[in-house]
Amino acid sequence: MTSLIRSPLFLVITLWAAGLGAAAQFAKIVVIFPELQAHYGETGAISGYLVSLISVMGMLFGLVAGVMAIQIGVRRLLLSGLYLGAAVSAWQTTLPGFEWMLASRLLEGMSHLAIVVSAPTLIAQFTTQRHQAKALTLWGTYFGVAFAGIALSAPLILEIAGLGGLSALHATYMAIFALLLTVVLPAEDRRAAPPWPSFGDILRRHVTAYTSPFITAPALGWLFYTLTFVSMLTILPTMVDPAQRAFVAAAMPLASIVASMTIGNVLLGRFTAVSVIIIGFALAIGLVLVFLLTGPDAWLFIAIFAALGLVQGASFAAVPQLNASLPDRALANGAIAQTGNLGNALGTPAMLAVAATGAATGLPALLIGCYAIAIAVHMALARSRAKAQATPVSGN
Structure with a gap:
């Protein structure tokens, strides 16, 4: 037992x-x-x-x-x-x-x-x-x-x-x-615990985390994911036939979970977590382009959430892949919590404001912009990591 x-x-x-x-x-x-x-x-x-x-x-x-x-x-x-x-x-x-x-x-x-x-x-x-x-x-x-x-x-x-x-x-x-x-939970060895940081030390930790292409990468991608995830759960069901709204509202997050646990796990067995994140965002862009061309559709919205499910699981998997030490992983998860809450707080008001303009292209353009920037950020950070790993004095 x-x-x-x-x-x-x-x-x-x-x-x-x-x-x-x-x-x-x-x-x-x-x-x-x-x-x-x-x-x-x-x-x-x-x-x-x-x-x-x-x-x-x-x-x-x-x-x-x-x-x-x-x-x-x-x-x-x-x-x-x-x-x-x-x-x-x-x-x-x-x-x-x-x-x-x-x-x-x-x-x-x-x-x-x-x-x-x-x-x-x-x-x-x-x-x-x-x-x-x-x-x-x-x-x-x-x-x-x-x-x-x-x-x-x-x-x-x-x-x-x-x-x-x-x-x-x-x-x-x-x-x-x-x-x-x-x-x-096994007990931790706290004999080598570092001294408590000063306020200045905490500020420096923030700078270290957000300037490290290893620590910050999962969090910055997560920011663009959370900017749209909760807000789409709020807004997209209102754009379909009223008879389908309850089904869409329930099916979208479930599609995200299923995709993450199935297709996401298969892809993570073959590609790095960052690559899977980029694949998820790219698939979402393609599906949003279909939305832009054809208009709202219940199954299309469900498919968008399935694509974002790849981002969901791979973002957390990226933390240990990119950060070997426990302190760096803790900082990376802290940064995910910070950017995730920022995205949740800002995303819904921004999307509601865009939707309120009545422009048919507004909402798709916002989604495509978020996901394209996320891909660009991940690719830029990947180049930074490659340079850092090619340097003998790299700390990661």
Whole structure:
């Protein structure tokens, strides 16, 4: 039994399941957002902060969480995030006043960040190089799986347990996985832990991360992915026949997950992760060109999300492929959290503004521009890495 729970497969699945809890920190609010608005009354546009405050924390402190992982240990950061998330959800079960609920979402942003930085770092650490790509492709599905699960179960939970029911269930889930991972995760050797960095050191770490073509590459590609992913989930279903909207809204993220776990894994067995990312963006450009020429279509939108599924899994697989050391991987995952939250925060308003102009070419042009820039950035960083690796003094 001990050998089973300490096996890499069990650890990877458990860490992925913990990631579902992190994604649910968004989903548990998004799915019942109208009911929460009704509960809190006339809060107006500020009610949107119930969703976005987690993203704000990620935008500001994504890379800081990577630095924290280096300082206190990746295992400790993960467990801190899980226990904090359980405590915050337990408090939200009481449906505190609106201002206190907003404050709790800030705390939850810290919990979310700790989990999404540390869990993929540990997954890469516990898997062999042969299996890293598949394990991190699985990790890349955590957001879509959690949203689908909560969307399907929320009506029944609301009926049985009321508005606080989702938070109560989430608190229980987080507490279970916090305790389980406390038991099964191997202890870390902290005897050689570096001294705590100063504010200037943290700023220098940001410069180091975002100027390194190894550390920053997954994050910069991820920025352009997140600029369009959530916003397309919001906007594209409104462009098809009303009878197809519910089907399209559910099928798009599922197509992304299926493509990531099937075609994505096959391609990752034959090409580098960065190459698979570029293939995914290129396929998406081709499909958006079809959209531009033929107009909206339900199956075409689903196909676009399937193409983006290749980007989804390969972006996380690129982190250990490009970065050999645990500190660099932690920084890379922190940068992904930072740019991902930035993309989520900016993407939907930008796409809504373009769609509001009524120009038929506006939305496709925005998508093609994002994906073309992403490909150009990845190709430029690949050239920088080749130059760095050809130099004997390279640090990577």
